[in-house]
Amino acid sequence: MRIFVTGGAGFIGSAVCRHLIGDLGHEVVVIDKLTYAANLASLAPVSDSPLYKFAKVDICDAPAVAALFDRHAPDAIIHLAAESHVDRSISGPGVFLQTNVIGTFTLLEAVRAYLAGAGKAKSDSFRMIHVSTDEVYGSLGDEGLFTEETPYDPSSPYSASKAASDHLAKAWQRTYGVPVIVSNCSNNYGPYHFPEKLIPLMILTALEGRPLPVYGDGANVRDWLYVEDHARALALILGRGRPGETYNIGGRNERKNLHVVQRICEAMDRLHPDGAPHERLITFVADRPGHDRRYAIDAAKLETELGWRAQETFETGLEKTVAWFLENEAWWRPLRQGVYGGQRLGLIQA
Numbered sequence: 001m002r003i004f005v006t007g008g009a010g011f012i013g014s015a016v017c018r019h020l021i022g023d024l025g026h027e028v029v030v031i032d033k034l035t036y037a038a039n040l041a042s043l044a045p046v047s048d049s050p051l052y053k054f055a056k057v058d059i060c061d062a063p064a065v066a067a068l069f070d071r072h073a074p075d076a077i078i079h080l081a082a083e084s085h086v087d088r089s090i091s092g093p094g095v096f097l098q099t100n101v102i103g104t105f106t107l108l109e110a111v112r113a114y115l116a117g118a119g120k121a122k123s124d125s126f127r128m129i130h131v132s133t134d135e136v137y138g139s140l141g142d143e144g145l146f147t148e149e150t151p152y153d154p155s156s157p158y159s160a161s162k163a164a165s166d167h168l169a170k171a172w173q174r175t176y177g178v179p180v181i182v183s184n185c186s187n188n189y190g191p192y193h194f195p196e197k198l199i200p201l202m203i204l205t206a207l208e209g210r211p212l213p214v215y216g217d218g219a220n221v222r223d224w225l226y227v228e229d230h231a232r233a234l235a236l237i238l239g240r241g242r243p244g245e246t247y248n249i250g251g252r253n254e255r256k257n258l259h260v261v262q263r264i265c266e267a268m269d270r271l272h273p274d275g276a277p278h279e280r281l282i283t284f285v286a287d288r289p290g291h292d293r294r295y296a297i298d299a300a301k302l303e304t305e306l307g308w309r310a311q312e313t314f315e316t317g318l319e320k321t322v323a324w325f326l327e328n329e330a331w332w333r334p335l336r337q338g339v340y341g342g343q344r345l346g347l348i349q350a
């Protein structure tokens with residue numbers, strides 16, 4: 001297959017490209033604007049392949065997107081391009097609405113026009129995966145899980161913009177028959193993770209021997225999935241998922257944030273004993289405004305209908321991730337020095 005991957009230079013998008021090209025032998029055209037979050041070094045393992053192509057395009061640029069469909073005639077699109085960091089959405093929500101909502105609208109219209117001019121065989125087989133987050137469902141209490149039927153109740157500008165884009169995707173499927181499948185995944189982590197997100201930020205800050213800032217009381221719960229398990233799930237959904245359906249993706253790995261940071265400290269003590277015990281660096285800082293208390297995904301539909309299973313537990317995935325960051329300073333050092341140095345984002349000034 002020839003697959004468009006929007007946001008392919010980002011964290012999850014690059015894992016999807018490495019899987020589609022490296023493991024499955026598909027042809028991939030990456031469509032990416034190359035924002036601060038993009039890193040072409042994350043595509044280095046596949047960028048020499050004849051199966052790989054790259055287009056520096058903003059998904060909000062309708063003529064440029066249409067030209068890509070004309071030129072490459074794809075069989076599918078996996079849409080991951082987005083602004084993705086909750087703290088940045090609190091500081092500056094405008095770009096989240098632009099890329100996540102208007103960008104998704106632009107892509108949906110491009111797919112609709114492309115399929116209107118394509119033959120029946122292409123229209124019947126074409127798939128668009130709209131990649132979204134569990135954050136659209138809002139916050140859970142101590143019990144219960146998000147299912148595909150859980151009503152949307154987003155809390156942050158980020159999750160509200162993702163919720164809006166999910167609604168557009170479903171509306172374009174029902175109204176125009178655009179063959180969209182929506183996936184809602186829990187928090188990802190793993191190699192090539194931009195170091196503004198919790199796990200890589202804590203690994204690099206611990207490595208520098210600096211205080212590890214835990215928001216609030218550290219009791220917020222997230223459900224963690226190793227990024228390569230997400231990439232495998234998306235490939236499976238692309239091949240076997242049903243248009244118009246939603247699939248929740250999650251690894252059944254609920255952890256309190258404080259617990260996550262403590263496990264990182266333990267892994268650092270083992271793999272990088274200088275500065276141990278790293279747990280002494282943990283400090284509690286002002287909470288994130290609107291911080292959802294708990295997310296937890298019920299992935300039963302994906303597991304029973306498509307036979308997906310996460311291959312990594314939180315413990316095996318975290319160990320691999322810490323080891324990867326320790327071994328790949330050449331990847332993260334330029335980001336840490338030039339793009340984002342670890343300063344606090346997303347506090348509302350009084």
Ligand SMILES: NC(=O)c1ccc[n+]([C@@H]2O[C@H](COP(=O)([O-])OP(=O)(O)OC[C@H]3O[C@@H](n4cnc5c(N)ncnc54)[C@H](O)[C@@H]3O)[C@@H](O)[C@H]2O)c1
Nearest residue numbers: 007009010011012033034035037038058059081082187188
């Ligand atoms: N990271 C997670 O834990 C997580 C969990 C569930 C779902 N998601 C969703 O998965 C997708 C990918 O997340 P990620 O963590 O890899 O994000 P990321 O921030 O690492 O990467 C986003 C990519 O999109 C590109 N991009 C941004 N605006 C663009 C535009 N206007 N046009 C073209 N490209 C643009 C960026 O350059 C970057 O390469 C997002 O839609 C996100 O909402 C993320």
